[in-house]
Amino acid sequence: MSVTLNALLKSPWVFHLSTGSCNNCDIEVLDCLTPRFDIERFGMLLAGSIKHADVLLVTGSCNRQSAERLKRLYDQVPKPCLVVAIGECSQSRGMFIHSYNCPKPLDAIIPVDVYIPGCPPKPEAIIAGVVNLIQKVKGAA
Amino acid sequence: MTYLMYIGYLVVFGVAVTAVIGLLASWIDRKVTARVQYRVGPPLLQPVIDLVKLLGKETLIPSGASRTMFLAAPLIGFASVIAVSTILWTNSLSGGRSFLGDLVVVVYLLAVPSMSIILGGFASGNPLASVGASREMKLVMAYELPFVLACLVPVILSGYTLKLGDIVGYQTQHGAIALSGGGALALIVCILCMQAKLALVPFDAPEAETEICGGVLIEYSGPVLALYRLMKTMLLFVLPFFIIIVFMGGLRLDGIHLVLFVLKYVGLVALITVIRNTNPRLRIDQAMRFFWGPMTVVAVIAVGLALMGW
Numbered sequence: 001m002s003v004t005l006n007a008l009l010k011s012p013w014v015f016h017l018s019t020g021s022c023n024n025c026d027i028e029v030l031d032c033l034t035p036r037f038d039i040e041r042f043g044m045l046l047a048g049s050i051k052h053a054d055v056l057l058v059t060g061s062c063n064r065q066s067a068e069r070l071k072r073l074y075d076q077v078p079k080p081c082l083v084v085a086i087g088e089c090s091q092s093r094g095m096f097i098h099s100y101n102c103p104k105p106l107d108a109i110i111p112v113d114v115y116i117p118g119c120p121p122k123p124e125a126i127i128a129g130v131v132n133l134i135q136k137v138k139g140a141a
Numbered sequence: 142m143t144y145l146m147y148i149g150y151l152v153v154f155g156v157a158v159t160a161v162i163g164l165l166a167s168w169i170d171r172k173v174t175a176r177v178q179y180r181v182g183p184p185l186l187q188p189v190i191d192l193v194k195l196l197g198k199e200t201l202i203p204s205g206a207s208r209t210m211f212l213a214a215p216l217i218g219f220a221s222v223i224a225v226s227t228i229l230w231t232n233s234l235s236g237g238r239s240f241l242g243d244l245v246v247v248v249y250l251l252a253v254p255s256m257s258i259i260l261g262g263f264a265s266g267n268p269l270a271s272v273g274a275s276r277e278m279k280l281v282m283a284y285e286l287p288f289v290l291a292c293l294v295p296v297i298l299s300g301y302t303l304k305l306g307d308i309v310g311y312q313t314q315h316g317a318i319a320l321s322g323g324g325a326l327a328l329i330v331c332i333l334c335m336q337a338k339l340a341l342v343p344f345d346a347p348e349a350e351t352e353i354c355g356g357v358l359i360e361y362s363g364p365v366l367a368l369y370r371l372m373k374t375m376l377l378f379v380l381p382f383f384i385i386i387v388f389m390g391g392l393r394l395d396g397i398h399l400v401l402f403v404l405k406y407v408g409l410v411a412l413i414t415v416i417r418n419t420n421p422r423l424r425i426d427q428a429m430r431f432f433w434g435p436m437t438v439v440a441v442i443a444v445g446l447a448l449m450g451w
Contacts, residue, residue: 004197011191038180040171043187048350051201051362054194078199078362 008054008080009134011043015053015077019070019106021060024120025087029057031123039127055082055130061089061096062106074110082133085112086126088119113137147231154234155227163374164188166410170377173414188374195367203360205266214264215361215368218257222375225250229382232305233392239306247305247383248292251338254372255281258340258347261369262357273356276425277347280337283432284344288334290440294318294327295387297447309391317390323446328388330440332409335380336416337428339373343420344428381409 018026032039033046047053050073062070074083085106088094096102106112114136116129167188175182202208225247232239255277262274295318296303299311308318318324337344348356358369385391385405392402423431 002197004193007190007194008197011187011194035179038175038182040175040183041181043183043190048354049359051360052358052366054198076201078201080198 005080005137009137011045012055012082012130013045013047013053014055014057015047015050015073016057017059017070017073019058019060019066019090020063021087021089025059025089028120028123028126029059029086032126037123037127039130042130044130050076051078053077053081055084055133057084057086058090058106058112059086061093061099061102062104062109063096063099063101064103067104067109070106070109082113082137083110084114084116084129084133086116086129087121088117091115091117094119147227150231150234151223151227154230155223158230159223159226159375159378160371163371163376163378164192166377166406167374169407169410170414170417173411174418177414177418192367192371195362195370196364198363200363200365201360203266206360207264207266210260210264211360212365214257214261215365215372216257217260218254219368219372221250221253221257222372222379226375226379226382229305229379229386232309233386234394239304242303243305244292244296244303244308244387248289251380251383252281252285254376255338257372258357258369261361262347265357265360267360269353270357270359272353273347273349273359277340277357279425279429280340280344280347283429284334284337284436287330287432287436287440288338290437290444291327291330291334292387294323294443294447297444298324298450305386308387312390313393317388319388321447322451323443324388326439326443326446328384330436330443331384331388332412333436334432335384336413337432338380339376339413341413342417343423345422346425346428349422377410377413378406381406381413384409 016026016029031037032044044055054077056074056077058070060066085091089096090106093099093102093105114129114133116126118125121129168183168185171187172182202211228243228247228250232243259274259277259281262270262277295308298318298321299308302308302311312318319328340347348358353359358366361369382392385402389405390398390401393399
């Protein structure tokens with residue numbers, strides 16, 4: 001495994017993107033930064049700009065409006081980057097599965113590296129999911 | 142031979158030692174911030190890991206950007222920080238190498254990193270970056286006046302000399318300039334100007350993450366962003382070093398003075414961190430009013446006291 005990829009796993013800056021969620025998952029993501037969980041221990045920081053990000057955290061059910069923006073944002077992340085789908089909506093569209101406004105699940109729009117289920121997932125689940133992601137990348141390289 | 146010696150100073154002290162101390166200081170800054178907030182904080186090597194990671198990422202250049210300026214701006218800032226740190230180190234390690242007016246050169250070069258950030262922000266063609274760059278420009282105009290006035294105080298007190306070596310020499314004989322009335326006031330002004338030069342809270346309006354998403358650096362990614370971060374990290378060493386040289390007796394390598402130097406430096410970094418963690422962000426007009434109002438008045442009083450020899 002290359003040095004830079006190893007460094008990426010030790011300092012993944014996350015960009016947090018809501019594609020029309022109910023904000024519950026977003027609050028749980030912010031919980032990870034609070035003193036109780038403190039993901040800065042693992043070098044994770046919340047990036048203000050998509051150009052600084054290494055990990056794209058996507059929440060929400062990808063409605064017609066936000067799907068285009070999602071694609072554009074994905075093109076703007078400097079590669080290599082990883083995508084994490086957080087919450088039920090971003091995986092199966094949850095209760096919006098039959099909605100006219102949510103035609104496709106997230107992983108049919110951009111490639112997803114790890115799924116964190118839950119409605120909303122607990123901060124512990126999010127941290128466990130990110131640990132899984134790191135192990136997956138390490139195993140693949 | 143002297144050229145070789147200067148190149149040695151440039152590479153070893155100007156770049157390597159400054160970068161290592163700066164990275165260590167930025168770790169102290171993040172760790173103390175975390176402890177203030179009852180968090181654990183990042184591991185010791187985190188600033189290095191961040192830089193290595195950025196070196197492996199793509200550099201994206203926005204289609205609306207002016208390509209040459211966008212890539213050259215961080216280099217200009219980085220080069221000026223290296224130049225300042227080389228001048229300061231050369232002065233401290235071999236006192237006879239001070240040249241006439243090097244204080245003026247240092248004050249000028251310390252303004253260049255802000256200029257490079259302004260250039261980079263405008264060159265990236267992003268509206269938020271332009272807002273950030275224009276705020277940075279106002280901030281530079283605001284703090285340069287009290288900063289230059291405060292830097293006049295040591296010049297006056299040490300008998301109207303513009304050589305850093307002479308200022309340090311005066312302090313070795315008569316005690317640190319910060320111990321005199323005018324010097325103490327000027328030191329306070331300089332510390333607050335340093336906070337603004339580093340663009341840290343409360344003067345971080347140019348890169349306010351919550352309102353303009355990182356401001357001037359919004360379009361930078363990969364190695365170019367790493368260069369900007371390294372520049373800021375090195376400034377975290379260079380600016381306190383400058384203040385120690387001018388106000389607090391400088392760097393002396395004999396015995397207890399080296400320990401004192403380390404203590405002064407750690408104290409200044411801790412002060413920066415505490416100011417940054419206990420203050421809300423000022424709006425840019427409030428910051429300008431603060432520097433042109435109270436700070437300039439205090440700096441003028443300090444110059445007056447210095448002229449009277451206090």
